[in-house]
Amino acid sequence: xxxxxxxxxxxxxxxxxxxxxxxxxxxxxxxxxxxxxxxxxxxxxxxxxxxxxxxxxxxxxxxxxxxxxxxxxxxxx
Amino acid sequence: xxxxxxxxxxxxxxxxxxxxxxxxxxxxxxxxxxxxxxxxxxxxxxxxxxxxxxxxxxxxxxxxxxxxxxxxxxxxxxxxxxxxxxxxxxxxxxxxxxxxxxxxxxxxxxxxxxxxxxxxxxxxxxxxxxxxxxxxxxxxxxxxxxxxxx
Numbered sequence: 001x002x003x004x005x006x007x008x009x010x011x012x013x014x015x016x017x018x019x020x021x022x023x024x025x026x027x028x029x030x031x032x033x034x035x036x037x038x039x040x041x042x043x044x045x046x047x048x049x050x051x052x053x054x055x056x057x058x059x060x061x062x063x064x065x066x067x068x069x070x071x072x073x074x075x076x077x
Numbered sequence: 078x079x080x081x082x083x084x085x086x087x088x089x090x091x092x093x094x095x096x097x098x099x100x101x102x103x104x105x106x107x108x109x110x111x112x113x114x115x116x117x118x119x120x121x122x123x124x125x126x127x128x129x130x131x132x133x134x135x136x137x138x139x140x141x142x143x144x145x146x147x148x149x150x151x152x153x154x155x156x157x158x159x160x161x162x163x164x165x166x167x168x169x170x171x172x173x174x175x176x177x178x179x180x181x182x183x184x185x186x187x188x189x190x191x192x193x194x195x196x197x198x199x200x201x202x203x204x205x206x207x208x209x210x211x212x213x214x215x216x217x218x219x220x221x222x223x224x225x226x227x
Binding site (some may be wrong): 006008009010013050053069071072073074075076077 | 118135136137138140141142144166177178198201202203204205206207208209210220221222223
């Protein structure tokens with residue numbers, strides 16, 4: 001079980017890369033805990049989480065090859 | 078050009094005046110249109126902590142952004158009496174003074190054009206996963222933050 005993680009905007013300054021594979025996470029909460037352990041600055045950042053291009057507001061189960069994206073506040077236009 | 082086809086909103090680099098003029102010209106054959114409204118977003122040379130913004134580098138979650146643009150478009154067609162509409166948003170580097178967003182709404186009468194153009198523009202700002210990196214003259218940068226009305 002491995003998911004694809006996409007990191008955008010200012011969050012990619014923290015993670016130092018914009019795409020990575022993450023193994024052994026069953027849901028978005030586990031993923032965030034794992035990421036925050038690895039990149040403590042994430043805990044201080046505001047962002048939403050999208051699973052397969054849909055923003056989720058609650059802990060969401062993940063399955064193999066899901067794409068999870070960390071989205072800081074949008075600033076287009 | 079079929080107006081309701083699904084096109085790509087995100088375009089590389091600035092949106093030129095020639096492109097905008099050409100888009101307007103293409104509508105001369107659509108004689109049921111009585112009103113166009115256009116919103117153009119232009120990169121501003123903000124002064125931030127003593128440094129001047131010379132460009133914004135836009136990045137996007139392209140697949141999600143195109144889905145959002147499509148949903149915004151569908152909602153606008155459902156709510157307003159539109160003849161056609163087009164949205165273009167830049168990715169990559171856009172210098173201060175250049176155009177980064179082009180919203181073009183065509184209707185029979187002006188009220189729908191004004192109302193739809195405003196709402197679509199606000200929705201793009203709020204819903205599209207696009208980020209602007211403000212580049213300063215010394216090549217350092219800060220990530221753009223949106224405020225109401227900005």
